[in-house]
Amino acid sequence: MNHSIIGAGAMGRAVARRLALAGETVLLADRDHGAAWRVAAEVSDGAAGLVVPADVATALVADLIVLALPHRESLLLAAVEHRRLAGKVVVDVANPADGSGAGAGGPGGARTPMAAGMPAVMGAPMATVAPLATRTPTAVSAAELLAAAIPEASVVKAFNTTGASVLYAGELDGVLLDVFVASDDEDAKLAVIELVNRAGLRGFDMGRLANARGLEQLASLSDELQDRLGLNHCAGFKFLPCW
Numbered sequence: 001m002n003h004s005i006i007g008a009g010a011m012g013r014a015v016a017r018r019l020a021l022a023g024e025t026v027l028l029a030d031r032d033h034g035a036a037w038r039v040a041a042e043v044s045d046g047a048a049g050l051v052v053p054a055d056v057a058t059a060l061v062a063d064l065i066v067l068a069l070p071h072r073e074s075l076l077l078a079a080v081e082h083r084r085l086a087g088k089v090v091v092d093v094a095n096p097a098d099g100s101g102a103g104a105g106g107p108g109g110a111r112t113p114m115a116a117g118m119p120a121v122m123g124a125p126m127a128t129v130a131p132l133a134t135r136t137p138t139a140v141s142a143a144e145l146l147a148a149a150i151p152e153a154s155v156v157k158a159f160n161t162t163g164a165s166v167l168y169a170g171e172l173d174g175v176l177l178d179v180f181v182a183s184d185d186e187d188a189k190l191a192v193i194e195l196v197n198r199a200g201l202r203g204f205d206m207g208r209l210a211n212a213r214g215l216e217q218l219a220s221l222s223d224e225l226q227d228r229l230g231l232n233h234c235a236g237f238k239f240l241p242c243w
């Protein structure tokens, strides 16, 4: 399975670095081609693997595509490219409540693809879904909205509860990072968990895609806590099971 990342910002850079250090070859695309080139060179430095800059169309050819984009941009891309995304594993890292992408129904948010006639989610027309761009519990997750826009793809929620800077470093105070992974497609979820583990992190199976609601709320809670503590996306969660 070959991989690509679309979005060469903080999260794209961090995921690309982890994969490069794990010896993977991965395509990295951004609408700013120069940014993709710069970040690809930076994250490949000293790594066993290789991050190759690409345009978005080329990145869409990969079997497993990480959308490291604001939620709104992921939805717009899905609306335009749903045919090319059919049959692909699409990893959604978005946290709509972080202000990076104005959530469903939020200002400039998912109303555009809704208006373009995207499918209803969970029996409710998408236009009636409550705004996600608030720090309140939501009826539906960004990941489910994305899955509704690309029904022939396998959407997997991952990486959203880990700050980009700690993800880039791969550890926090010497502690291995956990990445929570949710999807309705068991094979796709397993593929992402295996990739996460190869990347030197610990992947956890968080069950069905609807559990992305909890994961996005967890990230929202983390953001609020980070605001209080004056942190800057430098935090992650650790699950401590009694095996």
Ligand SMILES: NC(=O)c1ccc[n+]([C@@H]2O[C@H](COP(=O)([O-])OP(=O)(O)OC[C@H]3O[C@@H](n4cnc5c(N)ncnc54)[C@H](OP(=O)(O)O)[C@@H]3O)[C@@H](O)[C@H]2O)c1
Pocket: 006, 007, 008, 009, 010, 011, 012, 029, 030, 031, 032, 035, 056, 068, 069, 070, 071, 073, 077, 093, 094, 095, 096, 098, 100, 101, 159, 160, 161, 162, 163, 164, 165, 233
């Ligand atoms: N940062 C974190 O710590 C963190 C943690 C967990 C989850 N997340 C989630 O990760 C996602 C990305 O966050 P980020 O912090 O990495 O954002 P970011 O730094 O703004 O990076 C996003 C990148 O994607 C590019 N882009 C936007 N739309 C595009 C499109 N249609 N095609 C190609 N490239 C496009 C942006 O270009 P422009 O600059 O031109 O817009 C930018 O370079 C968000 O959904 C966020 O909620 C972030």
